[in-house]
Amino acid sequence: MLDAGCGTGVLGICAARALAGIPELQVRAQDRDELARCFTEYNARRNGVPASVLRAHTEPLLAAVPAWDLILSNIPAKTGEPVLLDFIARSAGLLSEQGSVMVVVVNTLSGLIRSRIKELALPLLRDEKGTEHTVLVYGAGIKPKLAPNSDPKDREDDFFRQWPAYFRCAGEHEIKDIRYHIVTAQRN
Numbered sequence: 001m002l003d004a005g006c007g008t009g010v011l012g013i014c015a016a017r018a019l020a021g022i023p024e025l026q027v028r029a030q031d032r033d034e035l036a037r038c039f040t041e042y043n044a045r046r047n048g049v050p051a052s053v054l055r056a057h058t059e060p061l062l063a064a065v066p067a068w069d070l071i072l073s074n075i076p077a078k079t080g081e082p083v084l085l086d087f088i089a090r091s092a093g094l095l096s097e098q099g100s101v102m103v104v105v106v107n108t109l110s111g112l113i114r115s116r117i118k119e120l121a122l123p124l125l126r127d128e129k130g131t132e133h134t135v136l137v138y139g140a141g142i143k144p145k146l147a148p149n150s151d152p153k154d155r156e157d158d159f160f161r162q163w164p165a166y167f168r169c170a171g172e173h174e175i176k177d178i179r180y181h182i183v184t185a186q187r188n
Contacts, residue, residue: 003029004073004091005061009040009054011072016049027054034058061087067096074104084109088116088138095140100125102137110134 001019003012006029016027027049029040040056061083071091075084084105091101105113107129117124117138126137172181 001025001027001070001072002068002094003027003040004071004087005075006031006040006056007036007074009036009043009056011074012040012054013044013047013049015070015072016044016054017047020053025053029054029056030059030061030063031056032058032060062090062094067099068094069096069099071095071099071101072103073101077106077109081112084112085116088113088122089120092120092122092138092140097140100137100139102126102135104133104135107132107134110136 001012001015003009003015006012009029012027012029016025019025029037029044031037031040037056037058040054041051044051044054044056071094073087073091075087079087087103088101091103095101103113110129113134113136114124114127117136123139124136125139126135128135170182172179174180
């Protein structure tokens with residue numbers, strides 16, 4: 001299971017606890033923000049989810065290796081339309097044959113997301129509208145475009161080259177005598 005854009009880990013932690021009886025359950029929580037990764041790990045331990053079940057990673061949205069049985073995400077509206085539309089296509093491409101994606105979106109974006117699911121001919125398995133948010137569940141239907149790469153640095157470079165909608169900025173910085181290069185990703 002992949003919790004894409006995990007934030008503080010709420011979705012992945014709840015899923016891990018709800019599915020605790022499945023012996024081979026593995027949850028990979030990912031967020032572009034290192035602080036989010038730290039909060040997710042902390043919250044998982046506070047909620048009795050061991051590191052053997054949930055591991056948190058700092059990486060761009062959907063940069064993980066394909067073949068997930070379940071991808072969960074609460075996509076912030078402020079990511080922008082290009083990122084939202086790309087997320088729908090690429091998340092479906094990262095699923096196992098019987099996998100599904102569950103996304104939470106604000107109601108004002110639900111029509112856009114439904115249209116993208118339809119455009120890609122993905123099976124819409126569930127559509128539940130609440131007062132402010134909609135949960136959409138869709139299945140696999142397209143093949144992944146991003147091949148896994150063993151070197152994380154190469155995977156990061158490949159990611160931004162293939163998915164430029166996620167690139168925010170890059171630059172050289174210095175704190176005291178320490179120089180470093182940073183590449184930032186669009187909020188996921």
